[in-house]
Amino acid sequence: MEFFVAQILTGLANASSLFLVACGLSLIFGVTRIVNFAHGSLYMLGAYTGYTFMQVLPGAVGFWTAILLAGLTVGLIGMLVEMLVLRPVYRAPELFQLVATFGVILVVQDLTLMIWGPEDLLGPRAPGLRGVYRIMGEPIPKYDIVLLILTPFVALALWYLIARTRVGVLVRAATQDREMVGALGVNQAWLFTGVFALGSALAGLGGALQLPKGGADLLMDFTILAPIFVVVVIGGMGSLPGAYLAAILISVLNVFGVTYLPQSTLVLMYVVMVVVLMIRPYGLLGREEVAGEHGQVGEPETPIKPASGPVRLMVIAGLAVLALVPVFGSTFAQVLLTDIVIFCLFAASLHFLLGLGGLVSFGHAAYYGGGAYIAALMVKHAGSPMEAAFLLAPLGAGLAALAIGWVCLRLTGVYFAMLTLAFAQLIWSLVFQWGEVTGGDDGIVNIWPADWLNGTTIYYYFALALSVGGIIVLRHVAHSPFGYALRAARDSARQAEATGIDTRRVQLVAFGFAGMMGGVAGGLFVFSKGSVFPNELEIVRSFDALIVVFLGGVKTLAGGVAGGAFFKGIEDLLTRFEYWRLVMGLLIIFVVIVAPEGIVGSLRKAASRLGILKTAEQT
Amino acid sequence: MLEVERINSFYGKAHVLRDLSFSAPGGQVVALLGRNGAGKTTTIKSIMQLVRPASGTVRFDGTPITGLPPHRIAKMGLGYVPEERRIFTDLTVAENLLVGRQPPRAGAPTWTEDMLFDLFPNLAERRNNRGKALSGGEQQMLTIARTLMGNPSVVLLDEPSEGVAPVIVEQMARVIQQLKSEGLTVLLSEQNLHFAQAVADRAVIIESGAQVYHGTLEDLKAHPEIREAYLAA
Numbered sequence: 097m098e099f100f101v102a103q104i105l106t107g108l109a110n111a112s113s114l115f116l117v118a119c120g121l122s123l124i125f126g127v128t129r130i131v132n133f134a135h136g137s138l139y140m141l142g143a144y145t146g147y148t149f150m151q152v153l154p155g156a157v158g159f160w161t162a163i164l165l166a167g168l169t170v171g172l173i174g175m176l177v178e179m180l181v182l183r184p185v186y187r188a189p190e191l192f193q194l195v196a197t198f199g200v201i202l203v204v205q206d207l208t209l210m211i212w213g214p215e216d217l218l219g220p221r222a223p224g225l226r227g228v229y230r231i232m233g234e235p236i237p238k239y240d241i242v243l244l245i246l247t248p249f250v251a252l253a254l255w256y257l258i259a260r261t262r263v264g265v266l267v268r269a270a271t272q273d274r275e276m277v278g279a280l281g282v283n284q285a286w287l288f289t290g291v292f293a294l295g296s297a298l299a300g301l302g303g304a305l306q307l308p309k310g311g312a313d314l315l316m317d318f319t320i321l322a323p324i325f326v327v328v329v330i331g332g333m334g335s336l337p338g339a340y341l342a343a344i345l346i347s348v349l350n351v352f353g354v355t356y357l358p359q360s361t362l363v364l365m366y367v368v369m370v371v372v373l374m375i376r377p378y379g380l381l382g383r384e385e386v387a388g389e390h391g392q393v394g395e396p397e398t399p400i401k402p403a404s405g406p407v408r409l410m411v412i413a414g415l416a417v418l419a420l421v422p423v424f425g426s427t428f429a430q431v432l433l434t435d436i437v438i439f440c441l442f443a444a445s446l447h448f449l450l451g452l453g454g455l456v457s458f459g460h461a462a463y464y465g466g467g468a469y470i471a472a473l474m475v476k477h478a479g480s481p482m483e484a485a486f487l488l489a490p491l492g493a494g495l496a497a498l499a500i501g502w503v504c505l506r507l508t509g510v511y512f513a514m515l516t517l518a519f520a521q522l523i524w525s526l527v528f529q530w531g532e533v534t535g536g537d538d539g540i541v542n543i544w545p546a547d548w549l550n551g552t553t554i555y556y557y558f559a560l561a562l563s564v565g566g567i568i569v570l571r572h573v574a575h576s577p578f579g580y581a582l583r584a585a586r587d588s589a590r591q592a593e594a595t596g597i598d599t600r601r602v603q604l605v606a607f608g609f610a611g612m613m614g615g616v617a618g619g620l621f622v623f624s625k626g627s628v629f630p631n632e633l634e635i636v637r638s639f640d641a642l643i644v645v646f647l648g649g650v651k652t653l654a655g656g657v658a659g660g661a662f663f664k665g666i667e668d669l670l671t672r673f674e675y676w677r678l679v680m681g682l683l684i685i686f687v688v689i690v691a692p693e694g695i696v697g698s699l700r701k702a703a704s705r706l707g708i709l710k711t712a713e714q715t
Numbered sequence: 716m717l718e719v720e721r722i723n724s725f726y727g728k729a730h731v732l733r734d735l736s737f738s739a740p741g742g743q744v745v746a747l748l749g750r751n752g753a754g755k756t757t758t759i760k761s762i763m764q765l766v767r768p769a770s771g772t773v774r775f776d777g778t779p780i781t782g783l784p785p786h787r788i789a790k791m792g793l794g795y796v797p798e799e800r801r802i803f804t805d806l807t808v809a810e811n812l813l814v815g816r817q818p819p820r821a822g823a824p825t826w827t828e829d830m831l832f833d834l835f836p837n838l839a840e841r842r843n844n845r846g847k848a849l850s851g852g853e854q855q856m857l858t859i860a861r862t863l864m865g866n867p868s869v870v871l872l873d874e875p876s877e878g879v880a881p882v883i884v885e886q887m888a889r890v891i892q893q894l895k896s897e898g899l900t901v902l903l904s905e906q907n908l909h910f911a912q913a914v915a916d917r918a919v920i921i922e923s924g925a926q927v928y929h930g931t932l933e934d935l936k937a938h939p940e941i942r943e944a945y946l947a948a
Contacts, residue, residue: 262813265806265810269806269811276797278789279763279795280814280815281789283786
């Protein structure tokens with residue numbers, strides 16, 4: 097019993113930081129509809145700036161002042177981010193802003209590295225709170241007790257702000273209909289900036305408050321990202337009490353998980369999330385999302401059409417050049433191009449889902465990495481030949497996508513996206529923690545292709561043939577009746593249903609198909625590298641694909657492929673420099689601001705303005 | 716005083732308003748009439764800059780407001796009451812009013828919550844109810860009250876009589892007459908000619924986004940052929 101109480105108290109203390117960061121994210125999403133991937137970076141900045149302030153300010157007063165100052169500083173940083181990066185892209189297509197926030201992640205990572213260096217920082221202990229209290233005989237750190245008493249007060253203050261002040265009323269009104277709030281004389285731009293600053297400040301506070309417990313390191317931005325998304329989704333997007341409940345639920349479960357099921361700590365959180373969303377699709381205290389109620393009217397989608405003669409010729413010429421690379425190019429060029437074509441197939445498979453299906457998956461790496469792992473596991477444990485393992489990769493990935501899609505498609509919009517992320521993380525944590533089978537962090541090595549494919553050049557041709565083939569198949573399906581049905585379901589589910597299309601089935605098949613194509617890319621990947629590690633399943637990999645698709649252009653068929661080729665190529669150039677993330681991040685932000693239609697979309701607009709390309713209406 | 720001068724508005728490629736001009740003189744009630752799809756709502760949204768006209772000018776008390784953000788226009792004293800009500804359903808009646816609140820303005824009547832509860836007695840009883848719990852008529856009153864909290868000198872009313880019970884329509888007519896007696900200028904879009912006749916001084920008729928008639932309501936009454944040509948279903 098004593099132990100039980102101690103566990104719960106520790107869980108409650110851990111919940112405090114998680115709650116602060118998560119409710120900032122929830123607040124930002126609720127009002128601005130921006131899924132702020134950079135929220136973990138703000139949390140990290142809170143920890144680092146807090147650390148620096150603590151070095152300068154002495155004593156207990158200095159400690160707590162440092163935490164407040166860290167919150168303030170990060171609030172100001174958030175304000176700058178909102179004004180410089182997000183304001184220019186509010187009118188861009190839905191969810192496009194998340195790409196900009198990803199650029200911010202990269203920039204913050206390198207700036208933090210530049211300012212504070214690569215070493216992990218050990219957080220200072222809170223002055224005057226170094227010891228433990230004995231509660232029912234169990235030692236509980238004094239700082240934990242302070243945290244768990246403090247948090248409800250912070251939550252209460254936030255609740256008061258949102259529920260009882262005019263600013264809070266405006267924030268809630270803007271959550272529902274921001275255009276109307278503007279038409280009533282409220283400057284939404286400042287409301288957005290204010291909310292973003294407040295949300296950022298909360299993330300900064302959370303980061304600084306956990307310093308005595310966890311210190312500061314350069315990985316903490318991504319480490320916190322998955323848990324806070326889980327908390328926000330379980331609690332219900334935009335609900336503060338929901339976030340509080342969910343933070344406690346997750347933290348307490350985690351503490352018990354560490355004790356009783358140490359191998360499952362990572363998995364547990366996602367299992368809880370999946371279960372909660374199955375029972376309450378909009379989270380514990382969330383309310384149903386009604387599409388279109390936020391006054392966000394995008395431009396109508398331009399119809400896609402088969403490539404014109406000149407474009408086909410260009411593609412054929414490009415393929416001819418690619419086919420000739422082994423003749424005049426170096427081995428290195430072949431290896432790099434193998435990586436690029438595989439990645440293009442992966443991006444194209446996500447683009448199929450996202451662009452044509454309107455289904456934003458945050459966890460597409462599950463099928464890519466999943467395919468790679470299936471092939472690797474077959475080779476390692478079943479000793480199957482490469483050919484069989486390679487065939488099983490898309491098959492397994494497709495089946496997994498069907499199963500996961502079946503669950504996720506019960507939801508729409510951001511909830512759908514979050515659930516796909518949760519499943520991807522679930523698979524990642526399974527692979528990561530089930531060391532006996534998957535090798536855990538050490539990955540699976542020595543997975544080489546069959547003899548007839550062993551060699552850089554022959555494997556390059558193999559990858560080129562399958563990737564290009566896969567991309568052509570994806571394009572072909574887009575132009576098939578199935579592709580039409582899928583786009584109909586995207587543009588107007590109700591109308592599609594009224595014409596006899598079973599939209600859920602169409603979307604499910606598309607999800608499975610995209611997963612399968614992702615699996616092909618994964619299979620190609622594992623045999624090209626000879627190994628696979630859990631990072632192929634990570635959030636970062638899913639984000640890579642998302643960014644490439646958005647930057648390439650969601651609304652153009654070639655978007656995924658063009659973005660993939662462009663960014664893989666640039667990444668290869670940039671990673672030779674020490675601070676490549678900074679450059680890459682700035683580049684991403686730049687593209688987002690100047691080319692909100694994506695690279696292909698913006699090129700096409702420019703071309704049609706110059707009269708080179710005929711617009712759809714004229715043909 | 717509100718002047719619309721040769722505005723052209725588009726939805727994508729669709730040309731919705733064509734060189735539309737008319738004015739609403741200060742202190743008068745002007746009815747914007749026309750068939751379904753003639754462009755009445757687009758006109759109101761184009762005045763408020765919720766739809767940006769591609770060309771032309773909108774003047775409010777002589778100042779051009781074309782291109783300004785809607786919140787600036789609202790702050791200048793132009794009140795907008797949207798079609799389909801658009802109240803904040805998760806907020807209480809009192810909170811909805813709070814969103815609309817603006818400081819008092821010279822040259823326009825100043826409204827308080829209590830005055831509005833006198834004007835709309837039903838709302839007073841439902842002060843602490845959430846917007847979604849209100850009936851359609853109550854929601855319509857709340858949207859008007861919410862806009863009046865901004866102490867406007869000109870009010871744009873988009874189809875105030877649409878989809879509400881006859882008894883509410885009558886109440887709405889009384890409210891508009893009272894606004895006029897307080898010196899407000901009102902521009903209302905309407906399909907219901909009887910309602911317009913009960914409250915309006917002047918009428919503007921639009922057809923396919925262009926103005927086809929502009930005159931007093933008496934004049935319109937004297938020319939049944941105009942009503943026949945542009946308003947009869």
